[in-house]
Amino acid sequence: MSNQINSAIYGSAPTTRRDFLAKAMAVGGSGLLLASMKAWGMDIASTQSAPPLLSGSGKGKTVLILGAGIGGMTAAYELSKLGYTCKVIEARKFAGGRCQTARTGTVLEELGGEKQVCNFDKGQYINFGPWRIPFNHRSTLHYTSEFEVPLELFNNDNDASYVYHENAPGPLAGKRLRQYEVKADMRGYVDELLAKTLKSGMMDQQVTTKDKALLLDYLSNEGYLSKKDLSYRGTNGRGYKVNPGAGMTPGAGVASDPLAFGDLLQSKLGHIYHSVHEFIQQATMLQPIGGMDQIAKAFEKRVGKTIRYNTEVMSLRNLADKVEVQVKDLASGKASVITADFCLCTIPLSVLRHVDTDFSEKFKTAIQGAAYAPVGKIGLQMKRRFWEQDDGIYGGHVLTDIKGINLISLPSSNWQGKKGTLLGYYNFEAAAAEVSALSQLERVEFALSAGEKIFPGQYRSSFETAFSVAWHRVKYNLGGWAHWSDEGRANAYPVLFEGEGRTLLAGEHMSHLTGWQAGAIESAWQQIARIHQRLSA
Secondary structure, three states: OHHHHHHHHHOOOOOOHHHHHHHHHHHHHHHHHHHHHHHOOOOOOOOOOOOOOOOOOOOOOEEEEEOOEHHHHHHHHHHHHOOOEEEEEOOOOOOEOOOOEEOOOOEEEOOOOOEEEOOOOOOOOEEOOOOOEOOOOHHHHHHHHHOOOOEEEEEOOOOOOEEEOOOOOOOOOOOEEEHHHHHHHHHHHHHHHHHHHHHOOOOOOOOOHHHHHHHHHHHHHHOOOOOOOOOOOOOHHHOEEEOOOOOOOOOOOEEOOOOOHHHHHHHOHHHHOOOOOOOOOOOEEEEEOOOOHHHHHHHHHHHHHHEEOOEEEEEEEEOOOOEEEEEEEOOOOOEEEEEEOEEEEOOOHHHHOOOEEOOOHHHHHHHOOOEEOOEEEEEEEEOOOHHHHOOOOOOEEEEEOOOOOOEEEEOOOOOOOOOEEEEEEEEEHHHHHHHHOOOHHHHHHHHHHHHHHHOOOOHHHHEEEEEEEEHHHOOOOOOOOEEOOHHHHHHHHHHHHHOEOOEEEOOHHHOOOOOOHHHHHHHHHHHHHHHHHHHHO
């Protein structure tokens, strides 16, 4: 059989990799396609920069898309260009899924919670879903470019911001430190130790004489070590006691004193940084001007006519030549059945597992294979941008170990404006579950009490209004994003990727970029290529 497959795929003529994969799909289905991609080191969710190049026409064929999030609208946009008739079903009154921005008038009611109506001032907002775009998420940037969504820089790492760990072991517990103090001192002390060890000859067996001189030069430069004795005594990069300025005293400034090395080691505050940033957590990222939902609105502008809003999916059936989906209009309560040649389901697995389907038991079990992360955020509108005016912090994050806070993110827009809206907490897992059990007023008090520890006399007095979300309590999400265990990736994920009958799945959960818009987009790209291949056969 393997020889027959090889012959069918390769034939007698040379083949490109794209041709090979297309033939592998036709001959052996998705299983052979995935095996071939894996053999070539091609992850099924590798970052892509453009949608697939599809030829032919989809005229006369209908694709039903469940969910008008970023993944669903990506599919509708690309398939419509091929001539397909797309029908998009969305339970909410708006599109975008988790790509939401809270601004004045935004309404949210969590399961079991009270109704919130955002009353931020005009121009103030908080991205309570996706909030930043890495430079290497080329798929997301493909659409911001194509749709002409203006972007601005998002300051994802600011050394001038604070780190505050009240549970740090040792004397640094509860001390507010600039991140550049911790970084400069830890690197300086460690570089001093290594440099003096090299100088003493204790590493002569590991380092050649030539490399030793080069390494000493690097360590002296990297750690701001004294050229005289290779000691670290501080650097102006860690800040001054009194900043330099004009005049005689203290015109040159007064140098600050380094933290004690032993205190730093004991505190473990050095864990706040790495040698380089993670692949998707760069120092500088991007955001749409005016809110992340500008991306969702750009999609909606192009595919909104295909979306049936305020409509909930009740059941899904795969038939021999079509799919049947029963839906309910949430305004009238009336049920109806929609048919199509194929279905692309982008409903989160946390929600899909509660929909009546005729999927096989194997497929239903696989849907249970991913956990969904409890995630919470709160936006706090401040009447004064004290972090800029008093502390000279422009964007970035305040890092803290206060349980349930994790970080406070300062806005990367409207610099030196009168007011500003910051992210008061961004919590996960058990901490998110605990905080989400609080009432809206209790959540605000929790966030203000924590922030006041870091910005005493500034935080509470500047507060005006708030808006919070617990994504695991939002009806059509039931979690922030999918979390796959190694076992789930190995067993459930391939089953779901394969789809069943005339239904395929897409969304951030069907990618290795869970929690990111790029995951939803690239998942949709892959699945529309498979739908087109199936319906063109």
